Amino acid sequence: MKKKYILGIQCFATMDSGACIIQTSGESDKYEYVAISEERLIRKKHPYTFPLHSIKYCMEHFKINSLNEIDLLVSDIIREPVWHRSGPSYNVKEFDYIKKIFKISEKKIVQINHHLAHAASVYYTSGFKNSGILIVDGNGTDLETNSFFEGKGNKIKLIDKYNGRGIGILYNVITKDCLNLGTGGEGKTMGLAPFGRKNKSILDFSKVKYDGIVTDYSSILRRLPFSDIISFSGGEKIKKLNINLPKRSKQSNILNHKWRQIAFDVQNETEKCLIHLGKELKKRVKSQNICIAGGVALNSVANQKLFDNTKFKNIFVYPACSDAGIPFGLCIWALYNHPLFKIKKRRRIFKLKNAYTGKIYEDKKIKSILKKYNIQYNSLKINKIAEYISKGKIIGWFQNASEYGPRALGNRSILADSRNPHMQDIVNHKVKHRESFRPFAPAVLEEDYKKYFKIKQPSPYMLLVAKVIKPKLIPSVTHIDGTARVQTVNKKQNKIFYNLIKNFKKITGVGCILNTSFNDAGEPIVETPEDAILGMLNSKIDYLVLGNFVIDSKKVNKLIKKKIVKDREKRIQSNEKKAIRSLTKNYDYKDRKKYFKKETKNAYWNTIQKPFFDLKNQIKNWKNKNNKIVLFGTYDETNLLLNKMEGFKSLNIEAFMPYKHFNDDINKRNKVKLPFKTIRKISKKQIDSEILITSYEFCYDIEREIKLKYPMFNYFNYYNGYSRNLSNYFKINKK
Numbered sequence: 001m002k003k004k005y006i007l008g009i010q011c012f013a014t015m016d017s018g019a020c021i022i023q024t025s026g027e028s029d030k031y032e033y034v035a036i037s038e039e040r041l042i043r044k045k046h047p048y049t050f051p052l053h054s055i056k057y058c059m060e061h062f063k064i065n066s067l068n069e070i071d072l073l074v075s076d077i078i079r080e081p082v083w084h085r086s087g088p089s090y091n092v093k094e095f096d097y098i099k100k101i102f103k104i105s106e107k108k109i110v111q112i113n114h115h116l117a118h119a120a121s122v123y124y125t126s127g128f129k130n131s132g133i134l135i136v137d138g139n140g141t142d143l144e145t146n147s148f149f150e151g152k153g154n155k156i157k158l159i160d161k162y163n164g165r166g167i168g169i170l171y172n173v174i175t176k177d178c179l180n181l182g183t184g185g186e187g188k189t190m191g192l193a194p195f196g197r198k199n200k201s202i203l204d205f206s207k208v209k210y211d212g213i214v215t216d217y218s219s220i221l222r223r224l225p226f227s228d229i230i231s232f233s234g235g236e237k238i239k240k241l242n243i244n245l246p247k248r249s250k251q252s253n254i255l256n257h258k259w260r261q262i263a264f265d266v267q268n269e270t271e272k273c274l275i276h277l278g279k280e281l282k283k284r285v286k287s288q289n290i291c292i293a294g295g296v297a298l299n300s301v302a303n304q305k306l307f308d309n310t311k312f313k314n315i316f317v318y319p320a321c322s323d324a325g326i327p328f329g330l331c332i333w334a335l336y337n338h339p340l341f342k343i344k345k346r347r348r349i350f351k352l353k354n355a356y357t358g359k360i361y362e363d364k365k366i367k368s369i370l371k372k373y374n375i376q377y378n379s380l381k382i383n384k385i386a387e388y389i390s391k392g393k394i395i396g397w398f399q400n401a402s403e404y405g406p407r408a409l410g411n412r413s414i415l416a417d418s419r420n421p422h423m424q425d426i427v428n429h430k431v432k433h434r435e436s437f438r439p440f441a442p443a444v445l446e447e448d449y450k451k452y453f454k455i456k457q458p459s460p461y462m463l464l465v466a467k468v469i470k471p472k473l474i475p476s477v478t479h480i481d482g483t484a485r486v487q488t489v490n491k492k493q494n495k496i497f498y499n500l501i502k503n504f505k506k507i508t509g510v511g512c513i514l515n516t517s518f519n520d521a522g523e524p525i526v527e528t529p530e531d532a533i534l535g536m537l538n539s540k541i542d543y544l545v546l547g548n549f550v551i552d553s554k555k556v557n558k559l560i561k562k563k564i565v566k567d568r569e570k571r572i573q574s575n576e577k578k579a580i581r582s583l584t585k586n587y588d589y590k591d592r593k594k595y596f597k598k599e600t601k602n603a604y605w606n607t608i609q610k611p612f613f614d615l616k617n618q619i620k621n622w623k624n625k626n627n628k629i630v631l632f633g634t635y636d637e638t639n640l641l642l643n644k645m646e647g648f649k650s651l652n653i654e655a656f657m658p659y660k661h662f663n664d665d666i667n668k669r670n671k672v673k674l675p676f677k678t679i680r681k682i683s684k685k686q687i688d689s690e691i692l693i694t695s696y697e698f699c700y701d702i703e704r705e706i707k708l709k710y711p712m713f714n715y716f717n718y719y720n721g722y723s724r725n726l727s728n729y730f731k732i733n734k735k
């Protein structure tokens with residue numbers, strides 16, 4: 001039976017860059033897949049590079065020699081549905097150049113909505129027959145932040161969406177620009193939050209308004225995007241906030257009252273926001289089930305609050321719910337929806353078996369590596385390792401295939417005793433070299449989870465949070481607020497890990513151990529046996545378990561470290577060269593230079609000039625036809641057009657309808673007097689008019705309102721998801 005392959009990659013240079021391949025064959029609805037994030041393979045966190053290594057890794061897994069064997073390449077859409085440019089104002093040119101010379105026929109490329117890929121990743125692995133699907137992230141296609149979908153049978157339907165600004169980006173801005181916890185530091189903010197207190201708020205969310213799917217943070221947050229070609233190239237930065245926030249210097253202790261309170265406040269708001277969205281989704285679907293994905297779904301505390309405070313009976317959160325899971329979402333969407341994979345019977349929805357999507361490193365391979373570096377080892381005896389843990393030893397645990405997403409679930413883990421009250425400090429300082437407040441998760445036998453945690457259902461992917469019933473029994477996995485991010489483990493999902501915990505229980509009576517990801521601070525989770533050996537050498541891990549071998553760290557010559565690092569670097573470089581050769585046609589430096597020059601020019605034009613010329617053309621059209629125009633926008637932007645925009649004054653303007661009586665600059669209290677009749681709603685009298693949206697900040701909100709309240713009207717919006725405000729154009733083009 002001929003096998004078919006779907007390759008999924010993100011369309012833009014993301015920090016979560018990666019790839020997935022799904023294999024299917026004939027009339028069977030079963031499928032196999034492999035997925036990996038690029039950072040694991042190139043040993044650089046948040047790489048923003050084209051996933052050359054990931055694609056090769058996935059191809060090798062299925063023994064695919066050439067891209068010709070791929071039946072369909074699925075990618076997402078961020079700014080516009082174009083394959084070659086991730087976004088017209090984007091600056092990551094290398095990523096796009098590789099796409100330009102990628103050796104695949106363009107006829108085989110399909111692009112879909114980013115949130116639809118998130119939705120597919122979670123619904124098609126939920127095992128549910130129907131479900132409400134909630135997607136919340138920083139930004140998806142055309143600045144989409146919140147989306148409601150409904151899954152029925154094997155179809156997913158969009159119910160509603162909201163663009164522009166949401167809780168994901170607010171959490172990101174506070175983490176990065178205020179708490180100074182770096183790119184991808186949202187988990188740290190979540191860990192810090194319980195150190196703050198209720199009723200001591202520093203951040204004021206009282207002006208935030210929720211209305212259905214709309215979570216309007218405009219009182220705090222500016223609309224996206226926050227970076228473009230201009231800011232990338234050292235030009236004027238985009239203002240992100242409407243409020244002033246302090247920025248923590250690296251010297252300022254993160255546990256100072258101010259910082260932990262800010263973390264508390266933004267976490268508290270996130271929980272409120274997700275509960276609201278969960279309740280709204282429940283109103284719009286009949287299902288008792290909810291699926292959640294998108295970067296915000298990594299917030300396990302908020303997931304749990306949503307579940308506890310809504311009427312959904314079952315919840316499923318996809319383990320790689322951030323953009324790391326997009327490549328899989330793209331592939332699985334195509335499997336269920338693209339005509340190329342249509343089969344006679346209806347495809348069933350299978351429940352995700354586990355999150356181990358990487359490739360397996362066999363014992364033979366591990367043995368040869370140990371031999372190469374002259375590392376002594378013993379055979380694995382599970383009860384011995386359990387005993388070590390019970391005696392306070394720290395174990396590096398490397399088994400089978402790596403996990404998809406940011407959580408280590410017992411295949412690339414560091415393990416320790418959950419009962420030891422000092423273990424949190426020891427592992428944070430000596431092993432992971434990270435902040436002392438960061439909590440650790442418990443891995444608990446599935447049959448025992450109710451003994452230790454107040455939680456309604458198993459949580460195999462560490463994406464739910466529960467109150468710890470006896471915190472004194474398992475102090476090293478109990479957070480300051482008495483909760484834990486639980487991983488339940490059963491035999492089917494991970495036999496060897498289950499057996500280890502079972503053995504630990506035999507010795508100690510406690511069926512629960514500390515489980516944290518196997519990586520050093522600032523490093524990706526280990527992928528290969530070599531990465532794991534280096535991980536051991538860089539920390540105070542006592543024993544490293546590699547497949548069926550055990551290494552005592554005291555017996556390892558530390559001098560091999562240099563050689564392993566060098567060999568690994570060489571291997572990564574050679575893999576890259578090989579990948580470029582086999583996946584692209586004629587990587588040519590001259591051509592690349594020309595491409596960069598052309599695309600940079602293009603990007604500048606799209607960012608700054610496009611809104612001006614689009615509006616200019618529209619004005620010309622309207623003038624020729626003598627159309628009646630109603631302005632729907634803000635005072636300051638409308639005034640800007642009045643003063644600076646060619647031809648604007650001579651338009652046949654019927655009236656001005658202010659959006660919520662706002663200025664684009666929300667802090668400017670004074671509203672300019674405009675020489676138009678001001679109206680509060682558009683009446684039937686204006687039916688022969690067209691609407692011009694005169695706002696940058698609120699153009700998406702206004703567009704939404706027009707679609708809802710005035711669907712019969714034509715409207716024109718000269719801004720899009722990558723433009724800068726017109727004032728930038730006028731500043732540059734001063735006469």
Ligand SMILES: [Fe+2]
Pocket residue numbers: 114118137138139140294295322323
């Ligand atoms: Fe996303």
